[in-house]
């Protein structure tokens with residue numbers, strides 16, 4: 461995932477908001493949308509950009525990230541879509557079976573690892589299944605700005621395609637927008653991304669959110685077709701080789717003036733927590749970007765699912781929940 465986000469990690473407890481669930485809405489087979497409003501009606505929510513996500517702090521102790529799907533100009537509500545995942549480790553099942561309107565939960569302020577880039581060309585959004593949620597917010601913004609867009613929506617079946625009629629209406633109302641849908645059961649095959657994405661210029665910005673295999677395929681198709689501006693959002697960690705780092709590292713926290721020893725069995729994040737600090741974090745899997753921290757000096761083994769290869773090679777930031785220190789001393793902007 462390409463990101464322009466600058467480090468937002470603090471060593472104090474991160475901002476948490478109180479939100480009340482106003483409504484739960486059935487959107488498609490297995491998909492509910494959740495509409496959150498500030499628990500205090502006198503408040504508004506922090507602003508967000510399309511592509512952003514929030515964390516829900518569930519009462520069962522789990523923290524789960526969900527992309528915002530509503531209009532980014534709205535400050536009075538956040539809307540997320542949640543797929544009931546039968547391989548769930550307790551997050552989406554709890555949301556579908558226990559969460560009810562009126563309940564108040566803690567949520568994080570929005571974070572964005574998947575922003576729209578400025579472009580005068582047609583932009584291409586490729587959504588796979590529940591990956592449609594950030595795309596819907598992007599679509600709303602591009603429609604409001606009357607920008608050209610091609611939207612590709614893939615799902616296993618039409619019945620599982622959340623927000624489809626809303627997307628169809630938005631695209632139909634805008635002359636410079638197109639929508640192509642692919643439903644596996646109707647075509648008796650998975651989508652042919654190479655065919656769907658052929659014919660654009662190398663300047664085109666391509667965005668994809670969906671299941672891991674689709675993202676892997678999207679990245680290789682974009683490379684093959686010569687599209688350098690390919691942006692993805694993962695909601696599960698990609699498979700990465702196990703860390704090869706076995707040394708004890710000393711992490712110097714430049715702002716706080718402390719140095720923390722990180723043994724090889726601990727992540728930097730866990731070592732900081734053990735030392736009594738509260739760095740912002742959520743997934744602990746290198747997916748959400750909450751713990752992204754600026755590197756001032758030192759070598760790092762990047763094991764996250766967010767930064768592109770070029771961004772990892774640039775070594776400007778690291779996800780301290782999964783990435784490891786290669787050099788004996790690493791200086792971080794904390």
Ligand code: FES
Nearest residue numbers: 742744749751781
């Ligand atoms: S906590 Fe999510 S990327 Fe580190």
